[in-house]
Amino acid sequence: MGIFSFHHEDESRRLFVIDPPPPFTDGALHMGQAYWVSYIDALARYKRMRGFNVLFPVGWDMQGFPSEIATEKKYGKSLQRDEFYAKCAELSQQNLEVMKKQMLSLGASFDQSLEYKTLSESYRRKVQFALLTLFKKGMTYRMKHSVSWCTNCVTSISREEIEEREESSTLNTIAFEVGSESINISTTRPELLHACVAVAVNPDDERYSKLVGKKAVVPIYGRKVPIIADQIVDKGFGTGAEMVCTFGDKNDVLLYHKHGLELVEAIDEHGKLKNSGELDGMSLKDARVKVLEKLKEKKLLIETTAIKHQVKKHDRCSTNVELLSSTQWFIKTKDFSDKIIESGKSITWDPDFAVQRLIDWAQFIEWDWNISRNRIFGTPIPFWYCADCGEVIAPEESDLPVNPALEKAKVQKCPKCGSESIVGEQATCDNWVDSAITPLIIAGWPDDKNLFERAYPSTVRIQGSDIVRTWAFYTIFMNWALVGQKPIENMLINGMVLGPDGTEMHKSLGNSIYPEEVLSKYGTDVLRLWVAMSGSIGKDKRFSYEEVDKAKAFITKLKNSAKFVIKAAPAAIEEQPHKGMGIFDVWVLNRLNMAIKSATEAYDSFNLYAASSKLMDFYWHDFCDYYIENVKHRVSEPEKGESAKAAAYTLRHVLSTFLQLISPIIPFVAEEINETLGNESLMAQQMPKYAEKKSGADYVINGVVFSSAIVDIDYEDAGTMLNNVIGEVRKQKAASRIALNKQISSIHINVPEAYYNVVKGYSAELGKICKAEKVSVSVSESYSVAINI
RNA sequence: GGGCUCGUAGUCGAGUGGCAAGACGUCCGCUUCACACGCGGGAGACCAGGAGUUCAAUUCUCCUCGGGCCCACCA
Numbered sequence: 001m002g003i004f005s006f007h008h009e010d011e012s013r014r015l016f017v018i019d020p021p022p023p024f025t026d027g028a029l030h031m032g033q034a035y036w037v038s039y040i041d042a043l044a045r046y047k048r049m050r051g052f053n054v055l056f057p058v059g060w061d062m063q064g065f066p067s068e069i070a071t072e073k074k075y076g077k078s079l080q081r082d083e084f085y086a087k088c089a090e091l092s093q094q095n096l097e098v099m100k101k102q103m104l105s106l107g108a109s110f111d112q113s114l115e116y117k118t119l120s121e122s123y124r125r126k127v128q129f130a131l132l133t134l135f136k137k138g139m140t141y142r143m144k145h146s147v148s149w150c151t152n153c154v155t156s157i158s159r160e161e162i163e164e165r166e167e168s169s170t171l172n173t174i175a176f177e178v179g180s181e182s183i184n185i186s187t188t189r190p191e192l193l194h195a196c197v198a199v200a201v202n203p204d205d206e207r208y209s210k211l212v213g214k215k216a217v218v219p220i221y222g223r224k225v226p227i228i229a230d231q232i233v234d235k236g237f238g239t240g241a242e243m244v245c246t247f248g249d250k251n252d253v254l255l256y257h258k259h260g261l262e263l264v265e266a267i268d269e270h271g272k273l274k275n276s277g278e279l280d281g282m283s284l285k286d287a288r289v290k291v292l293e294k295l296k297e298k299k300l301l302i303e304t305t306a307i308k309h310q311v312k313k314h315d316r317c318s319t320n321v322e323l324l325s326s327t328q329w330f331i332k333t334k335d336f337s338d339k340i341i342e343s344g345k346s347i348t349w350d351p352d353f354a355v356q357r358l359i360d361w362a363q364f365i366e367w368d369w370n371i372s373r374n375r376i377f378g379t380p381i382p383f384w385y386c387a388d389c390g391e392v393i394a395p396e397e398s399d400l401p402v403n404p405a406l407e408k409a410k411v412q413k414c415p416k417c418g419s420e421s422i423v424g425e426q427a428t429c430d431n432w433v434d435s436a437i438t439p440l441i442i443a444g445w446p447d448d449k450n451l452f453e454r455a456y457p458s459t460v461r462i463q464g465s466d467i468v469r470t471w472a473f474y475t476i477f478m479n480w481a482l483v484g485q486k487p488i489e490n491m492l493i494n495g496m497v498l499g500p501d502g503t504e505m506h507k508s509l510g511n512s513i514y515p516e517e518v519l520s521k522y523g524t525d526v527l528r529l530w531v532a533m534s535g536s537i538g539k540d541k542r543f544s545y546e547e548v549d550k551a552k553a554f555i556t557k558l559k560n561s562a563k564f565v566i567k568a569a570p571a572a573i574e575e576q577p578h579k580g581m582g583i584f585d586v587w588v589l590n591r592l593n594m595a596i597k598s599a600t601e602a603y604d605s606f607n608l609y610a611a612s613s614k615l616m617d618f619y620w621h622d623f624c625d626y627y628i629e630n631v632k633h634r635v636s637e638p639e640k641g642e643s644a645k646a647a648a649y650t651l652r653h654v655l656s657t658f659l660q661l662i663s664p665i666i667p668f669v670a671e672e673i674n675e676t677l678g679n680e681s682l683m684a685q686q687m688p689k690y691a692e693k694k695s696g697a698d699y700v701i702n703g704v705v706f707s708s709a710i711v712d713i714d715y716e717d718a719g720t721m722l723n724n725v726i727g728e729v730r731k732q733k734a735a736s737r738i739a740l741n742k743q744i745s746s747i748h749i750n751v752p753e754a755y756y757n758v759v760k761g762y763s764a765e766l767g768k769i770c771k772a773e774k775v776s777v778s779v780s781e782s783y784s785v786a787i788n789i
Numbered sequence: 790g791g792g793c794u795c796g797u798a799g800u801c802g803a804g805u806g807g808c809a810a811g812a813c814g815u816c817c818g819c820u821u822c823a824c825a826c827g828c829g830g831g832a833g834a835c836c837a838g839g840a841g842u843u844c845a846a847u848u849c850u851c852c853u854c855g856g857g858c859c860c861a862c863c864a
Contacts, residue, residue: 171864187864200864233864242864251864309863356793357859364860465858496858533812535802539795540857547801549826550812556826564823613803613811621811628823636822727829734818734829741821771821 003683004048004109006055008451016052018044019439019458019488020110021471022059022118024431026066027095029102031497031505031543032464034515037106038531039494039608040462044109045664046603049687055455057114057442058103062092063378064431065153065316071377081376082406088377089119102515107524107667116441118379118434124401126441127434128382130482131331131371135383135394139332139481140371142385142392146246146253147326147370148312151271152319155374156328158430162321164310171238173303174295176216178227183211184302186238188309189248190295191288194221194276195266198244200255203229205240218243219300220291221277228259247323265325284322329372329381329427333477337362343476343486350606351538354468354493358476361469369474371430378428380405386414387421436474439487457485460606462492465538492606495540502542513543525666526552532608532665533616554616555669558662561624562673565655568635569648572678576653580646583762586706587719588627591618592654597690599661608665615662623654626723633768652677657688718758722766725749725759728785729770736789740771746788747772750780 007013020040023033044056071088079087096117103110116123134140147156172190175182176199185199199216201208208227215224225244232251233242244255246263255261264275273279273287282290295301312321333340340362349355372381380403384393391414395402399410404424413420440446443456457479463471472491479487496504499511506512518527529551534541595618602610631647640648656679663670663682674682706715729747733740747770751759756779759766763775772787 185864189864232862234862237862238864244864249864251862307863351794353793360792360860469859502857533802539802542801544801546813550801553813553826557824560824560827562823567823609803617811624823625828629821629828632822730829734831737818739819739821740829742819 002111004044004054004056004111006111006114007053010053011454013051013053015055015454015459016044016047017055017442017455017458017460018057019442019461020056020058021461021463021467022061022116022435022438023099024061024064024066025092025095025099027098029099029106029515031513031515032494034102034106034518034527035497035531035534035541036462036464036494037103037108038528039492039537040460041106041108041110042528042532042608042664043460043603043606045667045683046687048109048683049660049664049685051686055114055442056110057116058100058108058110058112059116059438059441060092060096060099060118061431061435062089062096062117062119063428063434065373065375065377067092068375068377084376092119105519105524106515107528109667114442116438118431121401123434123441124379126437126445127379127429128395128400128402129397129446130437130440130478131382131429131433132394132397132400134331134481135392137481140329140383141332142327142329142383142390144325144327145330145367145370146256146323147328148321149269149324149326150314150317150319151267151269151322152317153314153375154269156326156370156372157314157321158370158432161315162312163315165313165318166308167311168306168308169311171305171307172292172295172301173239174219174243175300175302176219176243178211178214178216181211183208183216183227183241184239185241185243187243187248188307189245189288190291191273191284192245192248192266193218193243193291194273194279195245195248195264196221196223196225196243197246197261197264198225198255198259199227199241200230200233200244201227201241202233202235203231205233205235208241219298220294226259226261228255230255230258247325249323253323263325267322267324269324269326271322328370329383329425330368331371331481333369334365334367336477336480337365339480340473340477343480344472346486347476347488348490350490350492351536354465354491354538357465357468358473361473369430369477371433372425372427373430374426375428376405378431379434381425381427381429384409384411384422384424386417386419387423388419389414389417391416393422432470432474433478435471436478437482439475439479440482445483456483456487458488460490460492461488462494465493465495468493490606492537494537498540498542500542500544505543518548522548522552523555523668525669526555529554529612529666532612534609536607536609554620555666557620557624558666558669559673561619561628562655562676564628565651566676568632569652573645573649573652577642577645577649580642580644581650581706582643582646582765583715583718583722583758584627584630585646585650586715587723588622588650588654590716590719591622592657593691594618595622596657596661596688600687600690603664612662612665615658619658619662623658626726627651627654630723630726630769633765660685660688718755721751721755721758722762724783725766725785726769729772729787732785732787736787738789742789743771743773744787744789745772746774746776748786748788749775749777750782750784751777752781752783753779755783 018040044054048054067088071091075087131140148162150157169188171186171188173184173186175184183199196218211227212229214227216227217224244252245266246256247253268274271284273282279287314321341359344355344358382395382402384404393409393411405426409422439458444451475487499505501511530548533551595615598614599611634644634647637644656677659670659674660682671682730740749759760777763777767775
């Protein structure tokens with residue numbers, strides 16, 4: 001059992017369950033990951049010091065297309081399916097080792113015994129179990145459907161893998177014969193002419209209203225297709241008439257379904273033409289040239305105009321995305337957007353508006369979730385099917401995990417049609433299927449019922465705003481579908497870490513800064529403190545070394561001030577020396593108490609910005625600028641009296657307590673200083689607790705009541721008053737352009753009557769603090785300070 | 790075209806229905822026995838613009854402008 005271990009058997013303490021993003025094992029942690037690792041780790045450390053049983057796992061998303069590319073580069077394309085998989089796995093494991101080291105160098109305090117990998121047998125079993133469960137509920141199905149397809153990767157892709165880019169193209173006007181008349185249609189995809197199954201116009205378009213219902217003849221191919229009317233057609237675009245192909249774009253798909261049109265598959269999976277007669281096997285690019293040539297010959301190409309339009313590209317290879325009809329696996333999501341939204345709304349989001357991204361996305365689901373990918377390095381889709389009738393043959397739960405691409409089904413004959421052609425599915429799962437069940441995985445589902453009871457839903461997840469529509473969306477959906485609950489209590493949605501130029505970091509833009517660079521120049525704690533100080537979590541944050549320097553300055557200040565404290569008070573003082581405690585001591589201890597309060601509130605609401613800024617403000621200004629300066633003369637007295645002891649005690653106490661409070665954010669520096677103080681390890685300590693005031697003006701500090709009766713006004717008030725006097729003297733010395741430690745002859749203070757006793761009583765001490773020979777005090781209506789050099 | 794979000798001193802960045810945190814930078818002064826990666830002090834914001842609600846708006850509502858993100862459309 002290590003210090004960061006989750007205590008599985010301990011049912012007495014409250015659990016704090018973290019669902020961190022499993023990084024894709026591409027070999028290097030980027031700044032965004034360094035951000036969330038630092039952030040969630042601080043919360044984990046805080047909760048441990050608050051007595052929580054913290055379940056902080058580490059997970060890895062290991063399978064994926066980029067690994068296949070890298071493996072292909074290294075070994076070529078000749079490997080067998082299982083060999084290829086093994087090589088991909090080997091590469092991912094190597095990457096994982098590197099990335100884990102990087103995480104550890106950020107101080108990540110996850111429990112290494114709770115590591116999960118998406119390619120492991122046990123993880124695979126659970127993913128397949130999830131799919132099997134949904135299949136039994138009728139939510140997993142296989143069907144021919146139009147899918148977005150990458151002809152380069154030869155796989156279907158999902159809408160979040162699509163990016164759009166503006167490109168130049170030509171809009172072609174082509175004449176279709178309609179009996180003795182003709183209709184000119186506009187298209188940017190003449191190469192798909194052979195798949196034209198209709199001509200569509202807007203029903204309000206008077207130019208064409210008399211043609212609707214008639215048949216048009218497709219040029220070159222001669223097929224007769226209906227002219228249909230639909231609101232979706234824009235009267236103002238081109239000629240206002242379009243050809244409908246199956247499938248040129250999404251409108252085509254919609255019109256195809258809506259109007260019950262014929263299906264002509266235009267291209268094959270490699271993007272070669274089919275069903276076109278003589279052009280079959282030709283690439284889209286060549287076909288385009290050829291078709292336009294032919295139209296020109298026949299004088300049916302009326303006009304060609306240059307236009308710019310958005311083209312959908314596969315984000316990984318920049319190949320144009322095509323729509324084609326393909327047999328794929330789906331999970332029903334379309335009908336459940338209201339359930340997803342409902343579950344999403346029952347989660348606490350920070351920032352709260354982040355939930356809107358989920359809602360927007362869920363409301364626009366058009367098709368079910370296409371979960372199959374025609375790849376090798378992924379979780380196998382755990383089904384077989386009958387080649388004759390299409391019946392799906394599911395494995396037994398006890399046989400999981402299975403790999404139908406390599407294994408034969410247990411069933412010999414199709415239970416539906418009796419056919420013996422049982423085929424194992426070759427496709428693998430979309431990565432999001434793997435990662436959508438992380439809250440279930442870390443809670444021991446479906447095996448460890450006892451843990452599941454306690455550790456589900458996860459207490460908190462941190463993730464980037466960019467993957468709300470994917471990771472958060474699919475997690476919420478899958479968990480609803482599988483266990484009928486929300487997966488997470490609190491969603492922390494962090495903004496993106498932007499490059500110094502204010503735009504997203506991209507390798508191609510050269511504006512990337514990697515965590516190692518910052519770590520080697522500044523160290524772990526500076527980077528972690530920068531994370532805490534970088535504003536509210538939901539905001540995008542621009543990375544800049546200036547900001548990092550601010551974090552560094554505080555760390556330096558902390559180290560230097562600690563050096564002073566240790567020099568002034570080298571030995572631990574067990575008992576608080578009550579006799580020597582003065583106003584400044586009680587004042588700073590009260591300020592510390594207030595800092596505990598605000599830091600605790602901030603940590604409890606997962607707000608590291610508030611926690612760090614409140615703590616730093618207290619430490620730098622109240623403690624260093626005033627308290628330390630005020631007690632220097634006491635601790636440096638040659639004869640150590642009660643007052644010196646009290647000051648030494650207070651210095652050590654404030655520093656030690658502060659280290660506890662700040663240690664979740666800067667664990668290494670805090671621990672290092674703590675060690676020189678001779679205290680036990682911070683990680684074994686509990687967080688200090690805020691002490692309520694006993695009555696209006698009494699302070700309870702370490703169990704001792706400081707009553708205002710002693711100084712006849714409130715300690716806080718008295719301390720602030722005395723510090724005001726000191727501040728005023730500093731100001732006047734500065735105005736006189738003399739050093740602050742320069743001895744001056746006298747100070748005269750006018751104070752309202754209520755403060756007279758306090759200031760008078762402290763005049764000797766004020767003299768020592770301000771280096772003045774004489775201090776005189778008198779009662780006056782208004783407060784003022786005057787110095788004589 | 791629609792949605793979300795942001796717009797606070799040169800910069801970063803909190804915050805609130807009632808005198809606008811803090812930090813960096815800048816300017817002035819100070820080599821003070823923890824720290825010049827420091828100390829003290831100063832200047833600098835009509836809280837994007839306009840309208841409304843209110844005794845009171847930077848804060849709430851609406852509109853405009855500008856930045857970011859997302860969605861849809863683009864035959």
